Amino acid sequence: MLCIDDDRPHDFMFHLWGHGADPVGFLATPFADGEGAINVRPQTMFVRAANGSLYPDSAKTGDLDGFTANLRRTKAGFAGSWSHVDGRGGRVLLSEGPHGHELIAxxxxxxxxxxxxxxxxxxxxxxxxxxxxxxxxxxxxxxxxxxxxxxxxxxxxxxxxxxxxxxxxxxxxxxxxxxxxxxxxxxxxxxxxxxxxxxxxxxxxxxxxxxxxxxxxxxxxxxxxxxxxxxxxxxxxxxxxxxxxxxxxxxxxxxxxxxxxxxxxxxxxxxxxxxxxxxxxxxxxxxxxxxxxxxxxxxxxxxxxxxxxxxxxxxxxxxxxxxxxxxxxxxxxxxxxxxxxxMAFSRPPIRSAGLPAEAAAPLQPEHAAGTSGPDEKE
Known part of the structure; x- marks a missing residue:
């Protein structure tokens, strides 16, 4: 799996895995070879942590010395070859995967x-x-x-x-x-x-x-x-x-x-x-x-x-x-x-409800107007 961020097009992060081997990764820098291809040289090795993620391991990075890859862009990704200074090598194919698995709604x-x-x-x-x-x-x-x-x-x-x-x-x-x-x-x-x-x-x-x-x-x-x-x-x-x-x-x-x-x-x-x-x-x-x-x-x-x-x-x-x-x-x-x-509905919204009217003035007590109460003497 190749991961490239648009804002860092010159950082290639490779994820590699296979049967019977722990996943590994490496960060690589691409260099144009002047003939339309890209030479990729690994810079940092990433190894698998206990939780399944990858982390950089400086002790393992030396294992990448001598490796390089020559890639060309294709419609689906990249294709090319990898090689080592000791003569080892092989093909590289990085593709989005075959089409034909589209969702039918x-x-x-x-x-x-x-x-x-x-x-x-x-x-x-x-x-x-x-x-x-x-x-x-x-x-x-x-x-x-x-x-x-x-x-x-x-x-x-x-x-x-x-x-x-x-x-x-x-x-x-x-x-x-x-x-x-x-x-x-x-x-x-x-x-x-x-x-x-x-x-x-x-x-x-x-x-x-x-x-x-x-x-x-x-x-x-x-x-x-x-x-x-x-x-x-x-x-x-x-x-x-x-x-x-x-x-x-x-x-x-x-x-x-x-x-x-x-x-x-x-x-x-x-x-x-x-x-x-x-x-x-x-x-x-x-x-x-x-x-x-x-x-x-x-x-x-x-x-x-x-x-x-x-x-x-x-x-x-x-x-x-x-x-x-x-x-x-x-x-x-x-x-x-x-x-x-x-605002786009075909029916207008319901009318807003009314507010309560202002409260009436409170009634005055009977004796507040000067009348005598039952216990008061003239």
């Missing part, structure tokens, strides 16, 4: 048909997690990978510590990143406040997933004039169960997709959205799912496409279910987004 014509599908997804597909996309052309990909970052070792060493320090400063709390619960809390805050992460948001509700699909499509309608359908994806219980290990190592050495527990503490959005998360080091998760399903001859990722013109009807209906931007995003931002959605 169902299609519906109305919002009511989607609601029928949601019931069937729970009863027949045993779907337990759902995710909404504002366009059926969007790939299943994390915000970190969409930002051109693929090196989770660098992300965990540089970006997360910087965000962690800011979280402590803003919230006035001490969070221990060696504690899995605090680590997960920081990851959840990063995801819900716009920092690119290797996480994928899911919800336990197909209607919340549909809300995010339609609200995204409505808000970006003027910029996405070619969008015809939104998409809701579902994951089956079998996959969620087998992909929920007791602990998850973000910078794991080999490709993975896993469920990650994020506590709702300090994150009211997570509770409101019935949120669950997947974490991965794979750039194209959708292709990975397709390949995995073919290998086991079982389908656990499903999808349905809904016409984008159903957005207004769907969001109005979801409001009756209690699913609005105000409930999904507690706070003034959510209220503003909710009202922005209602």
């Amino acid at each position: 169902e299609s519906c014509e109305t919002w009511d048909q989607f609601k029928t599908w949601a019931v069937r997804a729970r009863q027949s597909l045993d779907a337990v997690l759902f995710r909404g996309h504002g366009s059926n052309k969007f790939r299943l990909q994390t915000t970190l990978h969409r930002a051109g970052r693929t090196r989770l070792d660098r992300y965990c060493a540089e970006i997360l510590p910087a965000f962690h320090a800011q979280v402590e400063a803003v919230l006035g709390l001490k969070l221990d990143m060696t504690d899995g619960r605090d680590y997960a809390l920081v990851m959840g805050l990063a995801q819900h406040h716009g920092l690119p992460t290797p996480l994928l948001d899911w919800s336990e509700s197909p209607y919340i997933a549909a809300f995010f699909a339609f609200s995204d499509a409505l808000e970006y309608a003027s910029a996405r004039t070619d969008v015809t359908h939104v998409r809701v994806l579902s994951l089956a219980r079998d996959f969620v169960d087998v992909s929920s290990p007791p602990t998850v190592v973000l910078e794991y050495a080999t490709p993975y997709v896993a469920c990650l527990a994020i506590p709702p503490r300090l994150n009211p959005r997570l509770q409101a959205q019935q949120g669950r998360f997947l974490v991965t080091n794979i750039a194209d998760v959708q292709r990975w799912f397709g390949k995995a399903q073919k290998q086991v001859d079982e389908s656990f990722l499903h999808a349905i496409d809904i016409p984008v013109e159903c957005a207004r009807e769907a969001l109005e209906d979801l409001k009756f279910m209690g699913v609005t931007a105000a409930t999904m995003f507690p706070g003034l931002d959510g209220v503003s987004r909710k009202l922005r959605h209602e």
